[in-house]
Each structure stands twice: as C-alpha cells, then as structure tokens.
Amino acid sequence: MNTAAPAPTPTTRTLTWCLHLLVLGLLALTAGRAVVDGPAHAGVIVAASVVCGLVYAAGSTLPRVRRSRRAAALWLAAVGVCWVGLLVLSPDAVWVAFPLYFLQLHLLPRRAGLAAVAATAAVAVAGFAAHQDSFSPAMAIGPALGAAVAVAVVWGYQALYRESEQRRRLIEELVATRADLAAAQHTAGVLAERDRLAREIHDTLAQGLSSIQLLLRAAERALPHAPDNAARYVGQARQAAVDNLAEARRFVAALTPPTLEGTNLAGALDRLCAATSARHPLTARFHLTGDPAPLATAHEVALLRIAQSALANTVAHAEATTADVTLTYLGDQVALDLVDNGRGFDPARLPVPNPEAGGFGLTGMRARAQALGGTFTVASAPDRGTALTARVPLVPPAEPRPETRSGVHAEPRPETRHDTRLNTPRDTQPEARP
Numbered sequence: 001m002n003t004a005a006p007a008p009t010p011t012t013r014t015l016t017w018c019l020h021l022l023v024l025g026l027l028a029l030t031a032g033r034a035v036v037d038g039p040a041h042a043g044v045i046v047a048a049s050v051v052c053g054l055v056y057a058a059g060s061t062l063p064r065v066r067r068s069r070r071a072a073a074l075w076l077a078a079v080g081v082c083w084v085g086l087l088v089l090s091p092d093a094v095w096v097a098f099p100l101y102f103l104q105l106h107l108l109p110r111r112a113g114l115a116a117v118a119a120t121a122a123v124a125v126a127g128f129a130a131h132q133d134s135f136s137p138a139m140a141i142g143p144a145l146g147a148a149v150a151v152a153v154v155w156g157y158q159a160l161y162r163e164s165e166q167r168r169r170l171i172e173e174l175v176a177t178r179a180d181l182a183a184a185q186h187t188a189g190v191l192a193e194r195d196r197l198a199r200e201i202h203d204t205l206a207q208g209l210s211s212i213q214l215l216l217r218a219a220e221r222a223l224p225h226a227p228d229n230a231a232r233y234v235g236q237a238r239q240a241a242v243d244n245l246a247e248a249r250r251f252v253a254a255l256t257p258p259t260l261e262g263t264n265l266a267g268a269l270d271r272l273c274a275a276t277s278a279r280h281p282l283t284a285r286f287h288l289t290g291d292p293a294p295l296a297t298a299h300e301v302a303l304l305r306i307a308q309s310a311l312a313n314t315v316a317h318a319e320a321t322t323a324d325v326t327l328t329y330l331g332d333q334v335a336l337d338l339v340d341n342g343r344g345f346d347p348a349r350l351p352v353p354n355p356e357a358g359g360f361g362l363t364g365m366r367a368r369a370q371a372l373g374g375t376f377t378v379a380s381a382p383d384r385g386t387a388l389t390a391r392v393p394l395v396p397p398a399e400p401r402p403e404t405r406s407g408v409h410a411e412p413r414p415e416t417r418h419d420t421r422l423n424t425p426r427d428t429q430p431e432a433r434p
Helices: 010-037 042-061 063-067 069-089 091-107 110-132 137-203 205-222 227-252 265-279 297-318 361-371
Strands: 283-289 322-329 333-340 375-380 386-393
Touching: 010 042, 010 091, 042 069, 063 069, 069 091, 069 110, 091 110, 091 137, 110 137, 137 205, 137 297, 137 361, 205 227, 205 265, 205 297, 227 265, 265 283, 265 297, 265 322, 297 322, 297 333, 297 361, 297 386, 361 375, 361 386
Parallel strands: 283 322
Antiparallel strands: 322 333, 333 386, 375 386
C-alpha cells in the first residue's frame, strides 16, 4: 500500500507491490490450506479470504486512502475486522498479521501505528492459542518477533527517507544558492566592467578629445593675426586625433596602450611629458629615480593612466607653468608623483564625482591604485600647487615584455629627460579635475 508520502519513487512503488503480493499470497495460502485440508467450514474460509482480499484491494485503489490519515485508519479498521473474522475461522490467517504490521506503521501516526501493531500481535497470539486450545510462550515469539522486525524496518526506512529528503532539499538550496551567486557575480562583473570602461574612456578618449578642443581653441585665437601658429595648432590637433583613433582601436581590441608599445613605463611617461609641453603652455618634466625594474602590464597601464589624468587636470584647471612627474622605484614598491605650481585647491571641499560633468579624475586615479593593492594621496592648498602620489606594489610581469617591431627588446630610457618636442605623442590628454 502506498504511504502518505508524496510522489512515490520507483523504490517505494516496488515495495508497495511486494506488500500487495504478500497480503494476497497469504490470503490465498489460507484459502488453499482450507480446501486441501477439507474442514467442514472450508467454503466459509475461502469466502472470508476473498472478502478480505477485496476489502484490501478496494482500499489500495482509492486515492483518498493515500491522502488522508482518517480514511487510511478507517480502511485499516475494515481490513482488520475482516482479518479477525478469518482468524476465527482458520489459524493459518495468523500469518497475515505480518503485512498488516507494515500497513499500520506506514499509514498511521507513529504512536497510533505502534499501538495498532501491538494490538494486532496480541490478537494473532490469542487467535492461534484459541485454535490450539492451549498457550505457551513459544506461540507469542513468532507474532512478537514479526512485529519487532516490522517496526525496525519501517522506522529505519522512514529515517532514511527523511534524511534523503533533507539532502534533496539541501541540494536544491545549494543549486538555488549557486544560481543566485552566479547571478550576483555576473552583476558584479558587469558593474566592475562598466566602471573599468568608464575610467578607460575618461582617461583616453575623453582626454584626447579635450586636448583637441584646447588646441583648436588656441588655433582659433591665433587667427587671423598669426596663421603660422594657427596652422601649427591645427597640425597638433590633427595628430592628437590620429593618436586618439589609434587608442580607440586598441582600446576596443583590449590591447596595451600605444604609448607603451616598444618601450617601458619610464619611456612612455617621458613621451607624455614631452607631448604635454609641446601642445600646451606648460613645462612638464619627467624624472626617474631608483633602479628600474620590469612591471606587470596592468601596473604600467594603471600608472600611465594616472599620469595622464593628473597632467590633464593640471592643463585644464591648475593654471600652472611647470609640472614635475617622478617615477621612483622603492624596492618592493613603485611610486608616481606629480607636483605642479598651479593655483591648487582644497581637497576637503571636492564635489561629489559626477560622470556627466567629467568628474572621474581623482576618483578614477584612486580606484586604479587601490585595485592593484596600492595607495593614492593628494596634497594641495589654494595658491600652493598640488602634489599627487600613487604607490603600487612592484609586481614583475608574468611573461616577457613583447618585442619591438625590429625584434629587439626595448631598453629603459635614460633617467634625464631629452627634448623630443617634435615627436608626436602616442597617448591622449586632458581631463577635468573633480
């Protein structure tokens, strides 16, 4: 008989059919023994066995018995009455008590099932003793032992079933949690990628467009009185547009910034200072201190972007005439400092970053440094200039530096800055200071 558990599994269905066959087989055995032995009331025994089998089969096919404890109890009572009547007629019916134990333990609550099993065992012992016209302890061993085995088997099965259900629910929770975690990681990845793209665009394409705008304004002011200067500004703006386009293509392809191609970080910073001095009324000087060491590409890119943003801020807002960019190797750290003699500002009164207004500068620099386990500090005061410092751990590259077009590894540039004003910059410029 099916238990009250939902959605029986193939194992439970197999056990149910085994129980059905056991009940019907024992009833058939009782009827067959009556026919073979030929007692005077053999026909009555066969009829009682058939009635008991029909009552049992009727309950097995009723869905209500599987869903309701009350209906199951009424059906078990009807089967029990039929069995008691058969036991009165034949002592062979005592064996039917064994499958009845399983039915009672499965369909009734634990205490009620245990009481029903005890009562069934007592009736079986009393009925068999009545047919024998005597009683001995041996007569109680069989029904009692069968009852004990049934209780142990059913309760053990129920414990395993509960543990299996707990594991199933736990697995479902783990699957759901993993799905939620995957969704959260995806969302975090999307947000992190958006933030990275925002910083990259701000520090590259936006800087280049800002630089082009400043150069074209300078060309506009030079016309018509100084056409040579205007042409020079227009040429520089055109070159900045070419460099910006190259930056955009490499940005889309997720490659190394063009400024770092064929050189190292010191060379790229030297070029950046030379380009800034050539394009704007600002003398940018580069200094290298310490023993240069190879850096991971991510660290070089981050420090280069910080230098770009810092110089762009100086050009756009500081009204400075000089800016010194210093790259310092400090054993297990590398530091990038930028000091200008501009008008300065109060770091405590910075506005909240506004991406629509271009306020990514200091926030983006700090995020880049912290993303690599470094620090970023700002020291400034009105009319006292500004000093920015970014420090990141000195992490060696995971693979050798790519070779230059000529097939030779790029050598570090000398410490002292050489004047390359006529060299075209390979990176983009200015940025708005938050």
